[in-house]
Amino acid sequence: MTTKEKIMDVAIHMFSERGYEAVSIRDICGEVGIKESTLYYHFKNKEDILDSLVVKFKDHIDGLLSHIDEIDEAPLKKPKKSDAANTKIMDTYMMDNYLFDPFCNLMIRLMMIEQFHNEEIRALYEKTMFTDPYNIYMKIFERLASQGAIPESQAEQIVRQYHAYMTMLTFKYLLNGELTEKRKKAYVKEVHDLMNGKIL
Amino acid sequence: MTTKEKIMDVAIHMFSERGYEAVSIRDICGEVGIKESTLYYHFKNKEDILDSLVVKFKDHIDGLLSHIDEIDEAPLKKPKKSDAANTKIMDTYMMDNYLFDPFCNLMIRLMMIEQFHNEEIRALYEKTMFTDPYNIYMKIFERLASQGAIPESQAEQIVRQYHAYMTMLTFKYLLNGELTEKRKKAYVKEVHDLMNGKIL
Amino acid sequence: MTTKEKIMDVAIHMFSERGYEAVSIRDICGEVGIKESTLYYHFKNKEDILDSLVVKFKDHIDGLLSHIDEIDEAPLKKPKKSDAANTKIMDTYMMDNYLFDPFCNLMIRLMMIEQFHNEEIRALYEKTMFTDPYNIYMKIFERLASQGAIPESQAEQIVRQYHAYMTMLTFKYLLNGELTEKRKKAYVKEVHDLMNGKIL
Amino acid sequence: MTTKEKIMDVAIHMFSERGYEAVSIRDICGEVGIKESTLYYHFKNKEDILDSLVVKFKDHIDGLLSHIDEIDEAPLKKPKKSDAANTKIMDTYMMDNYLFDPFCNLMIRLMMIEQFHNEEIRALYEKTMFTDPYNIYMKIFERLASQGAIPESQAEQIVRQYHAYMTMLTFKYLLNGELTEKRKKAYVKEVHDLMNGKIL
DNA sequence: TATGAATGAGGTTTCATTCAT
């Protein structure tokens, strides 16, 4: 890790726990192991750190979404390919690379904190927490409907139920205090129950 | 409003928007219209303001919960009394006196921000955002089941669906940026759709 | 004790331990058990407390000195009366009513602290710690010389020795940290050894 | 002088006159000619200044004591060498480098003020004002006794007289108000009289 | 006598930032 990366890593950890304003340049530099003046070689000012984090997060999200689109547009060569694709979307793109990804999880926390007084962050928060996931679930269930796995007419209702349940689980387990292994496990269990039709 | 009440009122507004640490005593006093030294006549220190807000919130919540218990224990004198009781719980206790109540809504926002580095607040946040509402929904649907309105065997599943959906709606509309009339209306509309069976 | 006396009592204890400036009106009132505004009924301001203490101390000292003069001027009715008088001066006026007297001891400590930047207190400190005691010892040994107990020619030298030794003992035992029983005893022992010719 | 040294220099002057608590960071910085924030680059906090002064003083004292030990252990090459050594100890180590040394004199004043509520400083005060000097005088007179200059049996008594007299003179002239040339001269005169047998 | 409420001034300390080296 370069010094710049180290600064960003330390910053997101601290920002996501105490909020942007409550973290001082001193705090960050102390943890990174550099002097305050050194930080200003790598970043224009404090806000520049936050901006860089937001850019990095947006890039990450855009990457994820484009991957999902690729899967979506892949020709259905084999029967039931969509099952594999759906599983991959849920496991890889929603969980491993988003909600469970250390950087993303911390960024979501930071957005939860900052959204109340920062319109740009609020918009990003709404997009990544509500709009994007809803669209992804919609894609999944439309595909399932097109295969006849579920009735077309029920697709939207099911999407709503899934989205609501997944959203609630995310806030309850992944954005509630420290992200412990215990909370992760409880989350995964409830998601599996949901997938297996034990809940809805 | 006494000076002390004014301070608490201004404080919860500011804390809930920018977070406890990001708000200065100067900010609060400037808005209240007093000198900083005056604030220290009413509060021991900055933390004491936060503590007082938490105490006030806990008292409010305890009041709500005890009212719900009273309704619960009231003898069923008239047929369908429970319908009225259920409506009262949802409208009065969950919405008017909790999620829409200005003080409570701001306290929830504050808890959302502070829970990441304050275990006491985190526990209160989990209780009031997840545990208490779940228990309340459970009460409602158990009563409905006891009246034969819904099958006993489905009660728990329905509770889960309701709880998930209501929770998601709360985060999406009532805890997302400023609490505008527009967001309130959107929330109410979706809740009504949910109640009328248009969603689940 | 009246409230005014209580205030003075608490004040001298605190002033003598931490110095005048380091003690706040709040500290004093907290210990006395009154509100700050109440103190201003009894004293014009903070300095007025100090002034009152100094006046009280001066009165006490003047009382002691006038008593010593009375003894001094009493006709020698009985043989060896002076021995009793000398003992009384040393035990009663130098120790019981001055160095060991709680108020006086605390006032001396306060003067030790404040003398470095307060000329009035410095003058009082020099008078009560060096000049007055020297004169008292001189009186004692002149009387002894007039009785032939010691040679007239040695009186002054002896006075100097006594004064130096007593002064050193006072600073070493009575004005060094807290005035504990242990330090008092050590002081008395050395004074007795001195009186009995075991030292000089 | 570096900025740090300047701060310490100004601090000891102010602390020794008005006491640690009565001197503000603002006072010190105003005199040094720096901003308050600059001071905090050099010292962790206000107490850190005091601690640094105490460390510097202890180092100074340790240096003096080790020099005295060196003289003590030097072989007696010439007759009467000890006279020269004794004079050096009195003039150089007790006066020039200790009681008259500006830093040490101020530190003693500071200790006089602070000892009443700071046990660490009290212990240092007792050591440097009573214990160390006594041991030094003892060394001098034991050497004189070993040379036959004074009877061995009287050594201890003489030490006590000297120690008492020197201690009293120190408090009377060097630790009483401002350290003026007049007070220094009066002190030196009495010490010389003492040395020449005019007093004891 | 005593208090509640207020305040201007000033206390210690931390903040983000700059700039020469």
Place this chain on the structure above:
DNA sequence: CATGAATGAAACCTCATTCAT
């Protein structure tokens, strides 16, 4: 790349004091 030294602004808080009640 990194640091040492500095700073103006602002943070939290305490100070002695006042005044109406």
